[in-house]
Amino acid sequence: MTDSPLRTFARSLIGRLPGLAARARSAVRTPDEALVADAMDPDWYRAMNPDLVAAGADPVDHFLRHGWREGRDPVAAFSVRDYLELYPDIAEAGINPFLHWLKAGKAEGRLPRREVGRAARAAGLLEPLQVRLDRAAARWPRVRPASRDDLVRRLTALGPALSDLHLTVSHDDAFRNVGGLQLCVQREHAAFARQGVTGLHLHPVDTWPTLRQDGGGLLGLALSGEALGVSSAQDLAAALASVLPPGGRRSFALHSLLGHDPAAIEAILRAGGFGRGVFWLHDFASLCAGVHLMRDDLADCGAPPADSAACGVCLYGPRRALHAGGHRRLFEAFDLTVLSPSQVALDLWQRASGLGVVSARVLPHATLGGPAKDAPASPAPDGVLRVAFLGAPVPHKGWEVFCDLVQRFAGDPRYAFLQFGSQGAGYAGMGFVEASVSAASPHAMRDALVREGVDVALTWSLCAETFGFTALEAAAAGAAVLTGPDSGNIAAQISAGLGGRVVVDEAALVAAFETGEVLSLSRSARNANVRDLVFSELTASPGARPGP
Secondary structure (H helix, E strand, O other): OOOOHHHHHHHHHHHHHHHHHHHHHHHOOOHHHHHHHHHOOHHHHHHHOHHHHHHOOOHHHHHHHOHHHHOOOOOOOOOHHHHHHHOHHHHHHOOOHHHHHHHHHOOOOOOOOOOOOHHHHHHOOOOOHHHHHHHHHHHOOOOOOOOHHHHHHHHHOOHHHHOOEEEEEOOOOOOOOOOHHHHHHHHHHHHHHHOOOEEEEEEEOOOOOOOOOOOOOEEEEEEOOEEEEEEEHHHHHHHHHHHOOOOOOEEEEEOOOOOOOHHHHHHHHHHOOOOEEEEEOOOOOOOOOOOOOEEOOOEEOOOOOOOOHHHHOOOOHHHHHHHHHHHHHHHHHOEEEEEEOOHHHHHHHHHHHOOOOOOEEEOOOEEEEEEOOOOOOOOOOOOOEEEEEEOOOOHHHOHHHHHHHHHHHOOOOOEEEEEEEOOOOOOOOOEEEEOOOOOOOOOHHHHHHHHOOOOEEEOOOOOOEOOOHHHHHHHHOOOEEEEOOOOEHHHHHHHOOOOEEEOOOHHHHHHHHHHOHHHHHOHHHHOOOOEEEEEOOHHHOOOOOOOO
């Protein structure tokens, strides 16, 4: 039925009511309310309070009437709760704390939020390791594993496909989840498949923050990238012992033991007739339960002796022996070769592992190739330096350092800030560009950086990175990489000529933006070039695969 003019007008009016109401409220705001409204950041307020977006609430009006009473902050630089706790006279007066700070508090020298360092803020959010373990146990899926007989039938049906077998172990389902380690496992299996070798992947049915000592719980199985089901470690060991044909090629790679019981993994490998394999140094879980070697998740620790006071006070200290001993067990049980993506990581591990002389070599996950032939074009220079953060917005990757820069310089016309990854963090002052790297789209991050004309990538990792893939992706896109001295192989790559700077500390980083000295890193000033990324086949690489 065709709408009448009256119905069309009514529908148009209804659609305009929220905007008309907001403008009406704005027109009757008192001078004090107008002062708050002018100083607020509505976009940031929406990002921090997604429930308001769903409800269609106007951010300024919500904060003025309800938000400050609920402890919601109007801008990133002001904390309602901090201000009321620091100044109880304002809390007792029952007035809007942001309004007081704008009208009087700022001139009186009152702080808009607690002056604590990033480490102190993070320390306030620390959880005991046992709390994390209890949460993981409560979350652990209630699934029924396949029976031993059923598993034997499934494997027997594969017949000759199991003659040549490569087994991998990691902390999650590498074929269903996204991440750097997961892509490494996928590339490794794909390379073995091209060589006619079937891949079997083992992972805990859910993530677990440490090694286990209880048989490892239930294992998820994936054969040639396809889910094969769920099994106990004992049943899988028995099934492999009865099904795998004699002879054939056998190899294995330990990518991560998080969520596994090393004794159970040893039993599976022995039952399957695996003798020689590789251990990948993706992180430092073989040294400590704190896989990034950060004391209390706050600062790089450098892997001190296990009996040191520094180790004793760390929340991961009590579980360090479990990790060191569990990995040692497998090194003593099998002929393992250590493969490290960088010399920096291997040097640290050899110093701290206490495992003596073991076979080891460096095999980078990827290297820079020649000029890219299929990369998109970059936009024409416009005088704005585009600064990017790549990957997961987590503290140990330098996310908070990036956010501090955004807070300081978001209004500076010289700079634009962008976050690249699979999901935006909703932080005001920066744009978000989706860039999800996968086996099918290995250059997704590089190409996204090129399309946005990114000049500088901040990869300010607070821990010793074993490789630092985002830094290599940024360099492939023609971006200059900025990092700090504690970033492990990222700093080492830049020192070796990757392109960028190792900045001595955060104060020097801020100074480079304040003075504009960082502008010398623009794409046009450096005549930036886009390059290919050449990916390793990991354990399937020539010379990396262990013998029969």
